Amino acid sequence: MMNGLVHAHSGLRWIVLALLVALVWQAWQKGRSGAEYTEADRKLNLYTLIAVHIQLLLGLALYFHSDKVNFDSSSWSVSVTRFFTLEHSLMMLIAIVLITIGYSKAKKAADSAARWRTTLRYNLIALLLILVAIPWPFRGFGSGWF
Ligand code: HEM
Structure with missing residues (x-):
């Protein structure tokens, strides 16, 4: 069970990375050329959002079961424990919040240029x-x- 979760979480990273790179590239290129932000463009943003939220759920499940996570701060001198308990989880959480805010702001932005700018930055x-x-x-x- 734990092994399956780790593999799912590990493998999904590649889908998350591929979607994010495509989204950033698209926002940069289309933003530069003044292209319109279409429904298909919003879908790529949405698929990225869904992929990172699935990754968040898998990450949370791992967080409460992994032996690399320990809430006793005296064990944080072990770098693997500190990395997964604090650094990995916190940085990923911040990244997922940014992607979520970026999606919502881009949806509400006044015009295509503002949508591309917001999508690119976040x-x-x-x-x-x-x-x-x-x-x-x-x-x-x-x-x-993997
Ligand atoms: C886009 C977001 C994320 C990505 C790309 C990501 C990626 C990864 C990768 C590649 C591993 C190594 C798996 C392996 O050993 O092969 C890992 C492990 C882990 N991740 Fe994430 N992660 C993300 C978000 C999160 C979040 C939000 C949490 C917790 C709230 C989390 C908790 C963990 C834990 C606890 C492990 C260690 C699992 C173990 O080996 O026991 N991850 N993550």
Whole structure:
């Protein structure tokens, strides 16, 4: 059960990253060229939002079951424990909040230019945060590529 959750959470990262990169690229390109923000564009934003919210649910389930999470602060001298208890979870949470606010603000924005600007700003910051907070295998937290 735990193993399945870790793999689902780990694998979904690639879908989240692919959607976010596509969204940021699209917002940058179409914003620059003055293109209209269409219903199809809003859908890409929506799919990204749904993917990160599923990732949040999986992350929360892991948070309360993983042996890499420990609420006793004396165990935070172990970097893996501190990383998953605090750094990973908090940074990912902030990124997901930014993506959610960005979606809602873009929907309410007055015109296409403002929608592209909002989409680009919020999602670019979220993408950078996520890239920093992922336990890539080379960071030594014992996590894999999938
Ligand atoms: C876009 C958001 C997120 C991404 C891309 C992401 C990605 C990952 C990845 C790649 C791993 C390593 C899995 C492995 O060992 O192979 C991981 C582990 C973990 N994540 Fe996330 N995560 C996200 C959000 C969250 C959130 C919001 C939480 C908690 C509230 C969370 C809690 C955890 C925990 C506890 C682990 C360690 C699981 C274990 O090995 O026992 N994650 N995450």
